[in-house]
Structures are given as structure tokens and as C-alpha cells.
Amino acid sequence: METINRVILIVLDSVGVGELPDAGEYGDIGSNTVGNIVKACGAINIPNMSRLGIGKIEGINYLSVPEKVEGCYGRMAEVSKGKDTITGHWEIAGLHLDYPFPTYPDGFSNDILDRFEKLTGRGVLANCAASGTEIIKEFGEEHVKTGKLIVYTSADSVFQIAAHEEVVPIEELYRICQIARDMLQGENMVGRVIARPFIGQPGNFTRTANRRDFAAEPIADTILDKVKQKGLDVIAVGKIEDIFSKKGITEAEHTKNNMNGVDVTLKYMKKQNKGIIFTNLVDFDMLYGHRNNAEGYKQALEEFDKRLPEIISSMREDDLLIITADHGCDPTTDSTDHSREHVPVLLFGHSIKQDIDLGTRKTFSDIASTIADIFGIENDFDGESFYQKIILSKV
Template sequence: MKRVFLMVLDSVGIGEMPDAAQYGDAGSNTLAAASKSPYFSMPHMQELGLFNIDGVTCRPAVEHPSAAFARMTELSKGKDTTIGHWEIAGIASPKPLPTYPNGFPQDLLAEFSRRVGRKVLCNRPYSGTEVIKDYGKEHVETGALIVYTSADSVFQIAAHEAVVPVEELYRDCRIARELLTGEHSVGRVIARPFTGEYPNYVRTKNRHDFSLLPPGTTMLDQLSENGFDVIAIGKIYDIFAGRGITKAIRTGGNDEGIARAIEWTKRDFQGLCFINLVDFDMLYGHRNDVEGYAKGLTTVDRAIPEILAGLRDGDLLMITADHGCDPSTPSTDHSREYTPWIIAGPNVKAGTNLGTLPTFADIGATILDFFGVPQKITGTSQLGNIITKSF
């Protein structure tokens, strides 16, 4: 029985890519920013080799890392969750998904408003916490939906749960998803419900993403088509619009995601357990919360020994990220950064430095190779470089 646990630390970038300035991200380094906090402590990831990765200098490298590791380059043109995860799973995106720095076209919003039966407020790039502070009162008084975006390819709809029931908000998001096609094929339509009284509105955990279907074959498709389990923990199901996934477990945040991952190390299955830990991005990166980011990384690090203890002979644990979101820069948006790839397990060649790899898709290619599935995706398998024997 062979298992891979692939954990995405959402937005934990490790330094600017050469083209970062083109994205407005010169100087971004998410991991380094978090490491400056007194709450930052990652001794277990340090032992695995996190600080031995090319260009990672915010903590000392260790002489004998216990894992294999690499610095991953994003081949796709973008820096968002959808494109990052798609590339991990084997799809490189040659052009970025559409963004709307000036808001969405009025004819599109007019049709959306007609179909949902409600007017629209805002229609600008906005912080998710600030938009409900600034528009929440008018929304509650009028019932109009708060529609906003960000630097990412997203169409976000915020509504008070007492004004627009959650299921109605989800229906409205599905309508938006149907409309957002062709040149307006945004990566995600996101339901952003909130509760509370003015001015103290708070977002709830009933967020739901309605993603664009991947435009080609992914690692998930290939695994499930060949009879392997693909277990999605956290927002993985949403990112891939459910495609290629055999079991989905939704979570309320990092703590629950870590707990579910540990649970699955104790279960029998044959295939991939794909985990996304979203709090780094949603709670800390986008809110420029350096201390929260550092605490989150420390929490993950403390769980590493228990996750490793659950690995069986032949299992692999892979830890990576999908983009950056430096909490120390003026921007509250994602940043164009390299990402880490840590590969650990009983049969991994400890201390192997794969250097700087050209695409996140090498992760998906390596996983397919591990399971003996002929590759139909972008990327090059690194399996022969990282494990000591075949199974």
C-alpha cells in the first residue's frame, strides 16, 4: 500500500522570483518576513532541510538534513491559488487568469443583478474585512450584494447571513460562475458570508469557492482514473471544482486541516492525501499579520513529528506552497515567489538538494511516477533522485 501526503502551506513563498517586479512584488519574501517575528520557531522543518533550500537564508542550514528538498519556480503566468495548485497538479498556464483592477464590466454586473434579483454594491478591488466594514451597513439596509475583487482572479460576493441565507448566497455564486466564461473566466467565484452588527461585522467559516474547471488533465484526474484514492482536505476540492477527487473533507482552518492529515496517516488507503492549509493566506498574509503568520508556521512545525511518525514504509510526505503573500509589504495581495518542496519519508535520500526546479509541475510528475501511472501532464519526475528503492 503506497501513500503520498501532499501538504500545501498556502502562500508560504520563500523569496522573489526573477520576474517579481513585473507583478509589483520586488523584494517579497514571505518566509523571511515571518521569521523576523519572535513567535517564529521551525526546528523540525529546519531539520528536514527547509533552510538548506537555494536562497533561503533566514535561518541556518543544517549539516545533515533528513529530507530531500528543492526550490520551485512557477512556470505559469500568475501568482494566485488556482494557477499555483493547477501547476502543482501538472497544468502550466501560459497566460494569467483575468483580473479587474477597475471592477467588473457594467453589462456583466447588470445581467448578474437581473438573474439574482438583487442590486450590487462596491465593484472594486477591496480587502475582505474592510469591504464589509465600509459596505455592510448599506447591504443590510438594502439587501444589495457586495461584489468585489482583488489583485487575484476572483469575483467575491459578501452578504450578511441574516439578509441573504447561505444557500441563497451559494446559488448567487453559481449564477456568477455560469456568467463568468470566455474572456471573463475568473479563477474563482467566492461566497463571503458574514454576521454581526454594524460596525462589528465578522466573516464566518461558511466561505465557499466556485472554481473554474482545470483546462486540461491533472495529476488528480490520472490518479483517480487509475483506481487510486485522491483524498482532498481543506479547499482542495474547491480549487479543482471537485474533478479527480474521490473523497473530500472540508475544514475550518489550519488546526483542523492538520488534525485531519494526522488522522489519515493512521488510515489505510492507496493514493494521494492532498491537504491545503489556508490560514496563512486568508488570515495572515492578506491581513499583513506578521505575528499571526509566524505563529501559524510554528504550529505546523510542531505537528511535523506526529505526521512523520504516521508514515509507513514506502510513504512520502511532501510539503510545498502555491505562491507567496508577504505579510510585511504594503500590499495585501499575493506575491510572485519561489516555493519550497520538502520530500520526507522512510525511503527518501536524506540531504538530496534538487536545486532550483523549473516548474511546480515536477511535484505532480513525481507523484504519478511513484504510483506507476504514465504521465500525461507537464513536469519532470524527480523520483529517481529522491528515493532509495522502488515499491
């Protein structure tokens, strides 16, 4: 039996599989991202995830199950307060939050905006909770004329800054976002400041792939820090570097979309690294969940599934693949926000057993605890490792 020397951890952003027991506290009763997409759009064609056992996960009775299941499977509950990207990823990495990041459903206070304007030397437009595509339709022309920044938020803990790339160059927008990130601390420590650049003309503005997230720095060490401290690689693909504010990362590459994220993951898999390749595929959430596009979400799941054989065939004998999610974002509900849901966990590797049901895990941090066991790191995370349940016994 080979020892596991590398974990490829892929987060399918927002691919939830059914409401959590406390979903009512978040207004999410009835949310089931994957299940409701099937109800709305018909069967999802994901044979490769089916071979890993997604159809055998507790609570899932709407996906096919092949005769032979080659992976381990289960679902995980979130114990941290909140249902945002930062909270979900941090819990996956072993960090629980006892309090949610602040939200601003009525926009930001005058004190915050006055300070922001003084530090950046630019005025502000909008200041409300809104859809990113709608906000640039409404305020884009005025922004182009005045140079004022479009500042808005959502149900999440975010301070979003939209600007036309020809009015505010990308690097300048990133600098402005860093000013906001440094400013928003203490009781106003939002989870993320997000750069939202766009291009085009009035009536035809389009957001670009140059989005950048400036996250709050993790309040304690995560499994990423501990793997890095052990001298191993922690490679961040997509917005992972932003989510962890570069903490615990040894190398990073941002991506343009899901398929580019798979391409970059494969590129790193072909290199001689040891440790973690940590990938976020954001299109499910950003392009389809938040826009209530169930058909697009379904197609995105099928597109990822078609790439899964490439990922599996590129795996070394000492690799472990973990596929999971960070929250839900049910595109079939009236809400365009994240939903408080269980997330799937699927595993494949040449050193692990097949067709093992991991059940319902009490916390996303079971992944951090498992990775700690894999790399011989002291497991002081508030999670339960499933390493011994999946690993093949030495002969």
C-alpha cells in the first residue's frame, strides 16, 4: 500500500445537498441545491460522480447509483455561524466561527463611507444590497461620467466595489480594495472586500474575470498553515488564496472559470509536489446559484463531471482526491443568496477503500482532521478524522 503524500481538495462552490437542521434560522427551509435542480430540470447526467457514490449519500434518492461504486461518500454539516464562502472554507480547513461576519442589508453607515471616500479620494454611488449585474446597469453610466465607485453589498458579509476597467484600472481597483480591507476591521470586519471590474458601454456593461476577493485573515492557524509548516506544498487554485488572505499558502494561481480551474489543477497535479492542491470552482455559485439559473447550474455540474476522468487518470498512486462544497445556493428558490445546507464529500484514491459510507459528518472540519492524520500532524482541530475508515490496511 502506498502512503498518501498529496491531497487534491476541490470545492464545488455552493453545491449543497439539502437543508441543515437549523436552516429555518437562516430562512432556508426547503433549500436543496442539487435536489431541487433535478426537480426543476430533470435528471443530471453525472456518471463519474455517481461512480464515486454521490447517489448513495444520505438524503439523496434522486441520482443514479452504478453497480460498482469506486469511491467513499458522505455529507457534512456546518457548525460555524453563517453560510458564506469564507465561513465554509475556513471550517473545511479546521477553523470554526462562533459568530457570523457582520452584514449590511440597508447599506453601509455614513461613518464607513466617509472614511472610505477620504482614504481613496473618490466618491461613492449606490450603497445598497443588490445584484452585481443589476447594480452596474443602474449606476454604470454615472460611474463612467463621474469616476465615483459603485459600492454595494448582499446578504453575505461583503463590501463590493464595482468599477469600469477604463475608468479605474485593475491595479488601482485592487489598491482601493486593499484600503477598504485594511479599514474594515473590528466590529465592521466584513468577510470579504470584492473587486468587481466591468467593461462595455451604457446598456451593455459586462463584468470581467478580473474579480478579486480580499478576505479577512483567518483568526487562527488552519490545516493549510500546519501543512506548510511541515515543509509541504499548499497550492491554491482559484479564489482559495483570497479566501485565506494568502495565509498558509505556498503557491497560488487565480482562474477565470470552472474549466480553467480544472486545467490549472491538472497542471499542478502533473508536477512533483507533495502536500495539498486546494481548488475552488466558483461558477456554480457566481454564475448560476446567485442568478437563479437552474438549467445553467445543471449544465455546469455536467461539465465538471465530464472532466473528472481527466483528474482521476492524472492521479498518482499516492494521491487522495476529495470533492466537497462550502454551502448551498439553491437556484430554484426566490432567494438569490446562499443557503444553509449539507455539503457532499466524495473521495477517490488508490490507497483507500471503495464503497465506504462516511455518513453525516458533524462538521466540515472532519476534512482538516483527516488531512492532519494523513500527514502526521497533531490533530487539534474540532473535527473527527475519517482516515482510519477509508485507508487500506497494510498487507
